Amino acid sequence: MMNIKQRTFNLFDSRYSLLDVKLKHFVGQLMQKTLLKKLLVMGFALWGLTVWSDAFAQEAEYNLAHRDVFGKLRRPQVSFSHEIHADTLDSEGCGICHHVQDERNGKPIYIEGEELDCKECHLQRKDNKIPALREAFHGSCTVCHRRLIKNSRPKAGPTTCGGCHLKR
Amino acid sequence: MMDIYELVRGPLAGVALTLFVLGCLYRIVVLLYTGNKEPVPDASGRTGNAVRSILHGLLPFGSTYMRKQPLLTVVSFIFHLCVIILPVFLLAHIVLWYESWGIQWRSLPDFLADFMTLWVIVACIYFIFRRLLRTEVKQVTRPIDFGWLIIIMLTFLTGFLAYHQWGPYRPILILHIFSSEILLVVLPFSKLGHMLFFAFSRACMGAEFGKHMQAGDY
Numbered sequence: 172m173m174n175i176k177q178r179t180f181n182l183f184d185s186r187y188s189l190l191d192v193k194l195k196h197f198v199g200q201l202m203q204k205t206l207l208k209k210l211l212v213m214g215f216a217l218w219g220l221t222v223w224s225d226a227f228a229q230e231a232e233y234n235l236a237h238r239d240v241f242g243k244l245r246r247p248q249v250s251f252s253h254e255i256h257a258d259t260l261d262s263e264g265c266g267i268c269h270h271v272q273d274e275r276n277g278k279p280i281y282i283e284g285e286e287l288d289c290k291e292c293h294l295q296r297k298d299n300k301i302p303a304l305r306e307a308f309h310g311s312c313t314v315c316h317r318r319l320i321k322n323s324r325p326k327a328g329p330t331t332c333g334g335c336h337l338k339r
Numbered sequence: 340m341m342d343i344y345e346l347v348r349g350p351l352a353g354v355a356l357t358l359f360v361l362g363c364l365y366r367i368v369v370l371l372y373t374g375n376k377e378p379v380p381d382a383s384g385r386t387g388n389a390v391r392s393i394l395h396g397l398l399p400f401g402s403t404y405m406r407k408q409p410l411l412t413v414v415s416f417i418f419h420l421c422v423i424i425l426p427v428f429l430l431a432h433i434v435l436w437y438e439s440w441g442i443q444w445r446s447l448p449d450f451l452a453d454f455m456t457l458w459v460i461v462a463c464i465y466f467i468f469r470r471l472l473r474t475e476v477k478q479v480t481r482p483i484d485f486g487w488l489i490i491i492m493l494t495f496l497t498g499f500l501a502y503h504q505w506g507p508y509r510p511i512l513i514l515h516i517f518s519s520e521i522l523l524v525v526l527p528f529s530k531l532g533h534m535l536f537f538a539f540s541r542a543c544m545g546a547e548f549g550k551h552m553q554a555g556d557y
Contacts (some may be wrong), residue, residue: 241403245430245449306437317349320342329511332431333343338504 240290240304246336247307268311272301346507347516348435355520361528363535370539382425386547392545393538411469418462421455422491426519449502456499463492487522487531494518 196232236248260267266281272292273280293307302310312328312335319327376382395401405412426432430446437443447455467488470480495513500506526532533540 305434306443309434309438317345317438322346325342330342330348331509332434333501333504334506335514 235308237290240280246332247338249335250337267315301318344511346518347376347520351520352516355523359523359526361545362524366527366532366535370446371537385549388549388552389542389546391549392541396537396541397547398482403497414462416467417458421459425452425455425495434454434476453502454497456495459548460499463495474492487529490518490522 231252231254233251233253234248235251236244238244256268257265263280265283265286266279266290269286270279270281271285271287272278289307289311290304293302293304301307313330316328316330320330399416400406400409425447428445428447429450429452433443433446457532470476470484470488470505476545494515497511497518501508501512520533527535
């Protein structure tokens with residue numbers, strides 16, 4: 172018993188130099204290979220992530236405040252889940268919210284890749300004919316929720332003021 | 340099952356507004372058709388006196404009864420301004436009108452709306468105590484008059500609570516809308532109908548008393 176223990180210990184002793192060098196070389200090679208692999212995998216993942224985030228340049232949750240348009244807010248800001256809406260309205264298409272004006276007849280149309288923020292066009296009320304930002308939000312959010320509730324989807328989304336403008 | 344908020348905000352609101360308009364028209368048309376000229380030689384029909392009386396009734400401290408009771412005049416005059424202006428120019432209501440009919444106008448600042456709401460609530464309490472304590476008011480008070488005052492107070496109190504999101508939001512909001520719809524429907528058929536009739540009664544009294552003021556038989 173004693174002997175075996177002694178022997179195992181001695182394997183890694185510096186006195187057994189040849190074995191030691193071989194072992195170190197082997198381990199070193201192994202380390203280099205895995206490091207290379209790891210770096211490759213990480214690089215690939217990073218590249219994939221950038222491609223993915225380019226394709227879906229959106230957060231899951233937005234805080235709609237737009238102080239640059241509204242100035243001082245008169246109601247609590249709205250937290251809007253883009254994820255839920257994108258999932259739910261999958262069949263109806265992104266154009267239900269993300270529309271741009273058709274150059275020929277001025278009607279709202281959907282162009283893939285031109286998904287703008289609402290406030291790019293719907294600014295404060297001036298002489299322009301499209302609804303201002305506040306009316307665009309209410310016209311899209313509340314009116315759509317109400318339409319869905321009427322079509323027997325009772326959990327479609329809030330229609331009351333405080334349903335979206337939650338005080339925190 | 341229909342969403343209760345959607346029910347009171349949609350169909351019931353439409354019913355209440357329709358009944359309000361039809362009720363007002365009915366009461367005024369009936370008033371004009373059933374009225375007839377006094378069967379006396381010099382019937383009270385001078386438009387000038389009638390208009391003057393309406394004007395004095397509208398101006399704060401414009402009539403003797405107002406000058407004799409300054410507290411009542413201040414409380415009541417501002418109360419009436421608030422009750423008429425607030426529902427029309429409140430931001431939340433304007434948003435609802437936009438959603439329903441696509442119309443909009445300028446809104447009151449929120450701090451002012453808050454102050455006006457509190458004024459209405461305090462004024463209602465004042466009116467209730469006045470009806471309980473002042474003999475001459477007590478004598479013309481029926482139990483239902485407290486009911487109207489309480490419903491007005493409830494409407495403005497729930498509106499105030501809903502704006503600040505104090506308490507259970509949805510029930511309070513539903514109660515706010517429902518109580519205001521009750522007010523709209525009963526307005527032409529209750530004492531609240533003075534909104535429609537004050538001009539007629541003041542015109543009648545003005546024409547009547549103006550005649551004697553100009554008679555020169557003293």
